[in-house]
Amino acid sequence: MKYVYIPKSELDPDRHYVGIASDLKDRLSKHNCGAVAHTAKFRPWAIKTYLAFSDHEKALAFEKYLKTASDRAFSKKQL
Known part of the structure; x- marks a missing residue:
């Protein structure tokens, strides 16, 4: 996982x-x-959101998606 x-x-x-x-x-x-x-x-840190993936490649793709400039704003607001 x-x-x-x-x-x-x-x-x-x-x-x-x-x-x-x-x-x-x-x-x-x-x-x-x-x-x-x-x-x-910037510590300490607390988990705000997490998603579990059984597929490693999909997890890597989603992480990359969240790290793009336009999607950082999305993740701050939605996740």
């Missing part, structure tokens, strides 16, 4: 991240302990 997830910063609620992981709890833990350079300065 692959998870596409969107955590939001508890330090800056307007800041969010889009990622993919096999183990969501472990990945959130890495964000919160500072092991992910891109998110370290």
